[in-house]
Amino acid sequence: MLYSVIGYYSLILGLLSAIILIYFSIKNFQNSELLDTNILSFSFLQFFLVVISFLCLILSFVLSDFSNETVFNNSHTTKPLFYKISGTWGNHEGSLLLWLLVLTLFILLFLIKTKNQTIKYKILTLVFQQIIIIGFFIFLIKTSNPFNYLFPVPEEGLGLNPILQDPALAIHPPILYLGYVGSSIIFSSSLAATSLNMISSGWASHIKKWVLISWIFLTLGILLGSIWAYYELGWGGFWFWDPVENVSLMPWLALTTLLHCILVLEKKHILTSWVIILSIATFTLSMSGTFLVRSGILNSVHTFANDPERGLFILIFLFSLIFLSIFIFFFFHKTNNKDSSSLFWLSKETSIIANNWFMMYFLSVVLIGTIYPIFLDVLSSQKISVGPPFYHKLIIPFLIPFLLIMAIGPKLGWIKSKLLEKNHLILFLIISILISAIIVINFNSNFLLNTILVSCALYLFIVTLRESFNKKYKNISQNISHIGFSLLILSILLNNLSSSEIITNLKVGETFEANKTKIIFKSINQKEEKNYKSIKGTFIIENIDGIKNKMYPELRIYNQPNIVTSEADIKTTLMSDKFIVINLVKNQEYFNVRYQVKPFMLWIWLSVVLICFGGSMSFFKKKYEK
Amino acid sequence: MKNKILPVTVTFIFIMIFVTFYKGLQDSNIYTPETSSNNEIPAFSVRLFYSNEIINSSEIFDLDQFYLLNIWSSWCVPCRQEHSLLMDLVKNKNIKIFGLNYKDKKSNAKIFLKELGNPYEKIIFDIEGVNAIELGAYGVPETFLIFKNKIIKKYIGPLNQDSIEQIKQLIK
Numbered sequence: 001m002l003y004s005v006i007g008y009y010s011l012i013l014g015l016l017s018a019i020i021l022i023y024f025s026i027k028n029f030q031n032s033e034l035l036d037t038n039i040l041s042f043s044f045l046q047f048f049l050v051v052i053s054f055l056c057l058i059l060s061f062v063l064s065d066f067s068n069e070t071v072f073n074n075s076h077t078t079k080p081l082f083y084k085i086s087g088t089w090g091n092h093e094g095s096l097l098l099w100l101l102v103l104t105l106f107i108l109l110f111l112i113k114t115k116n117q118t119i120k121y122k123i124l125t126l127v128f129q130q131i132i133i134i135g136f137f138i139f140l141i142k143t144s145n146p147f148n149y150l151f152p153v154p155e156e157g158l159g160l161n162p163i164l165q166d167p168a169l170a171i172h173p174p175i176l177y178l179g180y181v182g183s184s185i186i187f188s189s190s191l192a193a194t195s196l197n198m199i200s201s202g203w204a205s206h207i208k209k210w211v212l213i214s215w216i217f218l219t220l221g222i223l224l225g226s227i228w229a230y231y232e233l234g235w236g237g238f239w240f241w242d243p244v245e246n247v248s249l250m251p252w253l254a255l256t257t258l259l260h261c262i263l264v265l266e267k268k269h270i271l272t273s274w275v276i277i278l279s280i281a282t283f284t285l286s287m288s289g290t291f292l293v294r295s296g297i298l299n300s301v302h303t304f305a306n307d308p309e310r311g312l313f314i315l316i317f318l319f320s321l322i323f324l325s326i327f328i329f330f331f332f333h334k335t336n337n338k339d340s341s342s343l344f345w346l347s348k349e350t351s352i353i354a355n356n357w358f359m360m361y362f363l364s365v366v367l368i369g370t371i372y373p374i375f376l377d378v379l380s381s382q383k384i385s386v387g388p389p390f391y392h393k394l395i396i397p398f399l400i401p402f403l404l405i406m407a408i409g410p411k412l413g414w415i416k417s418k419l420l421e422k423n424h425l426i427l428f429l430i431i432s433i434l435i436s437a438i439i440v441i442n443f444n445s446n447f448l449l450n451t452i453l454v455s456c457a458l459y460l461f462i463v464t465l466r467e468s469f470n471k472k473y474k475n476i477s478q479n480i481s482h483i484g485f486s487l488l489i490l491s492i493l494l495n496n497l498s499s500s501e502i503i504t505n506l507k508v509g510e511t512f513e514a515n516k517t518k519i520i521f522k523s524i525n526q527k528e529e530k531n532y533k534s535i536k537g538t539f540i541i542e543n544i545d546g547i548k549n550k551m552y553p554e555l556r557i558y559n560q561p562n563i564v565t566s567e568a569d570i571k572t573t574l575m576s577d578k579f580i581v582i583n584l585v586k587n588q589e590y591f592n593v594r595y596q597v598k599p600f601m602l603w604i605w606l607s608v609v610l611i612c613f614g615g616s617m618s619f620f621k622k623k624y625e626k
Numbered sequence: 627m628k629n630k631i632l633p634v635t636v637t638f639i640f641i642m643i644f645v646t647f648y649k650g651l652q653d654s655n656i657y658t659p660e661t662s663s664n665n666e667i668p669a670f671s672v673r674l675f676y677s678n679e680i681i682n683s684s685e686i687f688d689l690d691q692f693y694l695l696n697i698w699s700s701w702c703v704p705c706r707q708e709h710s711l712l713m714d715l716v717k718n719k720n721i722k723i724f725g726l727n728y729k730d731k732k733s734n735a736k737i738f739l740k741e742l743g744n745p746y747e748k749i750i751f752d753i754e755g756v757n758a759i760e761l762g763a764y765g766v767p768e769t770f771l772i773f774k775n776k777i778i779k780k781y782i783g784p785l786n787q788d789s790i791e792q793i794k795q796l797i798k
Contacts, residue, residue, distance in 0.1 A: 154703055291647075311651045319644045326640065330633040378650045559701065563729075 001149075004068045007056030008147040014049040014104075015137040017042050018130050025123045025130070035111075035119050039126065043111055046133075047104040054101050057146050058088050066157050069148035070094060075157040078531040078559075079165075086170030092310075093146035095173055099290075100136050102174075102181040103129070110185055110210075117206060121192050128188035131324075135317045143310045168228040176221025176248060180286040182214025183251060186258070187283035190276050191325060195332045199272045204265040211262055212619040214282075215255050216612050222248050223608045230601070231570065238604060241388045246370045247289035253363040254282040257356050264349050267414055271349075274356065276333060280325045287318045292370070351409030358402045365394045396453065403456035403489065406482060407463045410475070425463065432458035443497045454493050461486035477621060481614030487607035491600040499598045505590045512593070518542040519595055532558040537582050537591065539569075553582045553593075577601040667775050670760050675727055675735070675749035683757075684775060686724065686748065692797045693772040696746070696785075697726045697763055700738035704784035705767045709742045711790050716745040720797045725749040728758050728766045771796060 021042045028036040057070070061084045066072045074091045075084055088094045107129045114122055140146070189207055193199050225248065230238045239245060258278035261271045291314040369386040376382050408425065436454035440447060461483060468479035504512045506521040513519075522538040535555040542548050554567040568581040576599040583592040669684045687693050696712060698705040716723050725746035727735050730753070752758055761770070762777075771779040771793060779796065781789050 156703060158703060312648075315644070315647055315651065319640065322640055323637065326633065326636055330636075374650050375646055378646050 001065060001067050003056040003059045003063075003065065004147040004149060007053040007060075008145065010049040010053040010056070011137065011141055011145075011147075014046050014053070014100075015134065015141065017046040017049065018134045018137060021046065022127060022130050022134075025127050029120060029123050029127075033119070035122065039123070040111060043104070043108045043126070047101075047108045050097070050101050050104050054088075054097055057094055057097060058085055060147075061085060061088050064157065066155070067150050067153040068146075069150050070146045072150055072154055072157045076531065077156065080530065082167075082170065083165045089173050090169075093140070093144045095177070096136065096140050096144055097146055098174060098177055099181060100133065100140060102177050103133050103136060103184060106181060106185050107133070107188075110189070114206070117203075118196075118198075121189075121196055121198060124192035124195060125185075125189045128191050129184065132184055132188065132321070135321075139310075139313050139317065143313050166228055166232045168224050168231065172221060172224040172228060175217055175224060179214045179216075179218025179221050179255075180251065180289070182210060182217060183255060183279075183282040183286050185210050186214065186279045187325075190279035191328050194276055194328055197332060197334065199265075199275065199333075201266050201269060204262050204275070208259075208262050208266065209619060211255065211259050212615055215252075215259055216615045216619065218248070218252050218255060219608065219612050219615065222252060223605065223612075227605060231568065232565075238601070241369065241386075241391050243370050244293055246366050247285075247292055250363060250366055250370070251282050251285040251289065253359055253366070254278055254285055257359040257363075258282060260352050260356060264352055268349060271353070273333065276329055280322075280329070284318065284322055284325075287314070287321070291315055291318055346412060348409060348412045348414050351405050351412060355402060355405050355409065358398055358405075361398060362395055365391060396449075399489065400452055400456050403460050403486070406485070407456075407460040410478065410482070411463070411467065424466075428462050428466070429455075429459055432456075432462055439494070440497070445497060450493070450497060454490065457486050457489040457493060461490065477614045477618035479614070480617065481611045484607045484610030484612075484614060487603060487610065491603035491607060495598060495600045495604065499596060501597075502593075502595045504593055506593050507590050516544045517595070519593065521591070521593070529556075532556045539580060539593075541578065541580070541595065549578065551578065551580045553580045555582060555584065572602055574602060575599060667772065667777065668760055670757065672750045672752070672757055675725075675732075675751040678751075683760075686750075687772050687775050689722075690774065692721045694721055694723045694793065695726060695761075695770045695772055696723060697728050697758055697761075697766050697768045699728045699730045699766050700734040701730065702728075702766045706738075706742065708767055708784040708786070709745075711785050711787070712745040713743045715790060715793065718794065718797070721793070722747050726758060726761075726763075727751050728763075729753060729755045 021039060024036055024038050024042065028039060057068075059065075060068045060071050061075055062081065064071065064075060064077050064084070066075075070091060070093045074087050074094075079087070089098045107126060110125065110129075111122065186207060189210070190199075193203050193207075222245075225245065226238045229240065229245075255278075258275065261274045261278060264271050265275055291311065369390055373384050373386060376384060411425070433451070433455040436451050436458055440450045440454055443450075464479050464482045464486065468476060468483070502512070502514050502517065502519065504519070506512055506519070508521055508524050511518060511520045518541070520540040520542065522540055524538070525536045527534045527536065533556070535557070536552050537554070539551045539553065540548055541551060549571065551569045551571065553569040556565050556567060557563075558565070564584070566581050566583055568579055570580075571578040576597055579594075579596040579598055581594050583594075667683060667687060669682060671680050672683050672686070673680050687695075694712075694715070698709075712723060715721065723745050725748070727749050732751070750757055758766075758768075767784050769781040769785055769789075770777045771781075779793075
């Protein structure tokens with residue numbers, strides 16, 4: 001009760017300090033020799049107020065204060081402490097408060113860390129950022145106040161959706177938000193730089209750090225979400241092209257493209273329009289992600305709160321930002337006419353631009369797949385859902401040139417170059433085609449396409465690997481990320497090619513025999529846990545060599561709210577994952593058993609970690625140089 | 627003139643997108659099962675709570691009178707709050723109250739009824755929540771007013787004094 005009041009009033013004071021900040025900024029902008037100290041102190045105050053508000057919400061969750069509506073809706077006394085805390089941001093209101101927290105934290109860091117830029121630029125960035133912050137404050141206070149008071153005070157809460165009770169998911173939102181919200185700084189500062197007409201190499205190397213940091217967090221956030229889907233949802237896959245997943249992939253694609261554009265801009269004064277548009281796109285895509293997920297306009301497996309009023313607010317806010325940026329872009333941005341004429345076809349920047357177009361293509365495929373159903377619904381009230389085949393058909397063929405350019409591009413020099421080591425490159429191409437053909441021929445699936453795909457990914461891997469040994473430490477961070485990417489594609493392809501699955505219904509004591517494996521359903525154990533009842537099956541998997549493995553898939557029947565989840569038992573080894581999951585069959589003693597062997601699952605996670613690692617190396621390396 | 631075409635087009639495109647999203651928000655996008663539009667109670671088999679016998683749904687609401695179907699569960703806190711209103715309403719002779727026990731443990735449900743009283747003439751035991759979906763329910767608690775095998779009024783969320791008054795008006 002007390003904490004709700006403190007939290008609520010800190011939010012209002014935070015909003016007030018945003019308005020004060022804008023006032024000081026405008027005053028300071030007119031005579032801008034020195035940064036007004038008030039600006040720094042009010043930014044700090046604002047951050048501090050949001051931290052207090054956030055801590056209050058966490059405390060209300062920890063103390064199970066059910067007079068708070070958010071706590072009542074999402075918590076329960078029997079829930080373990082860890083999930084009480086993570087429940088704070090597992091819901092709509094709390095997650096928005098987290099957005100706000102990260103927003104204020106980032107602008108504070110930006111003000112402190114930015115040293116070599118003009119005062120005007122800093123102030124203007126602050127103003128744009130405060131506009132976003134004000135929007136979120138009003139949104140939070142008006143439509144989704146996390147501190148709503150309930151009377152009479154209920155004795156027990158409704159509980160957190162058990163699917164959300166998972167360690168990976170507990171840290172997934174904060175990490176993802178760091179990425180999303182980090183893009184807001186890129187948005188504000190690129191708008192500021194455009195209005196002051198100072199998009200240049202100097203600005204590029206200054207903003208590069210921010211692009212990198214958001215990119216790293218966004219990548220990690222998506223990885224965690226995917227790991228959660230694999231281990232918890234128990235569908236036996238890691239990416240489902242679900243709208244909510246797509247919504248996080250789209251900013252990632254834009255941000256990755258932006259990162260490469262910034263690298264070009266740092267070296268050469270081209271691609272300025274690309275950089276501005278992508279900076280705007282990354283943030284607006286993150287925002288529309290929030291809009292699509294939170295307004296309930298999408299139908300998805302993980303739709304959260306449905307509230308049209310909230311949707312309307314975000315929609316109007318989002319489009320005000322879009323129109324503001326369109327206005328600034330067309331009004332202030334002067335395109336350099338020399339831009340495209342000075343490009344030579346065989347150079348690093350041309351290959352980057354080519355791949356940028358491919359990235360834009362992938363982005364538009366995902367975008368269309370995600371929002372086309374909405375448009376169709378509105379215009380002709382037909383309901384369709386777009387599934388994996390759509391994305392696979394449209395994306396996979398274009399991966400071939402994409403991977404090839406990615407392999408050769410880094411070998412080229414800036415501006416104008418000759419292809420060095422031609423013989424090596426051709427030799428590697430032949431080797432990778434041969435190796436892939438040998439691998440793919442073992443699987444009876446589309447031979448030609450798969451061979452080409454696998455060989456392209458392998459080619460990228462070999463070429464990049466050789467380069468990292470050849471020119472020592474020249475661009476090791478880029479090499480690591482690209483090797484990570486080639487490994488990712490390779491493991492996804494091989495995983496798809498050689499996964500196998502057995503689905504059957506079994507009773508305790510029964511045995512199922514397939515041509516290579518034998519599944520024995522040994523026994524079943526029931527146990528009462530703190531907030532759920534567990535039914536654990538014991539299975540023995542015997543493969544053709546007589547090696548026996550015991551596996552324990554589990555069903556959990558949660559009491560608050562009453563939901564049954566299945567916990568897959570996954571045995572992870574370096575080369576493959578064994579995955580078994582059971583489900584209840586209606587009114588019978590039979591269980592539906594699904595057993596899968598999925599090779600290279602671990603490699604998918606590891607390669608994404610490798611991609612992130614490359615990014616972080618680049619982030620720290622640049623810092624040391626300065 | 628030429629360089630004004632682009633900004634205008636881009637702005638126009640975004641206005642179009644805005645309008646589409648705006649309209650999209652107006653339609654409720656919650657998935658509504660087909661049955662809710664044509665109000666007729668669909669035929670499906672249900673299990674009864676106490677007797678455990680399986681009967682057809684069309685046999686339950688077949689009489690020429692008003693029925694109230696209340697979807698409840700022992701784990702649902704708002705259900706607890708509205709229960710006293712149902713206990714009041716059951717005194718009205720014009721209506722029969724049926725319950726649908728949604729995704730519940732039988733033992734908990736029995737304790738719930740023992741504590742707060744049992745206003746239900748019959749209870750459908752819907753452990754998987756399938757019957758509720760077939761009836762077009764959104765969640766618990768939810769209450770349908772049924773006449774001649776047709777749903778004439780839906781109350782989503784807990785009943786309150788106003789909705790009880792409305793029901794009393796309708797069944798007069």
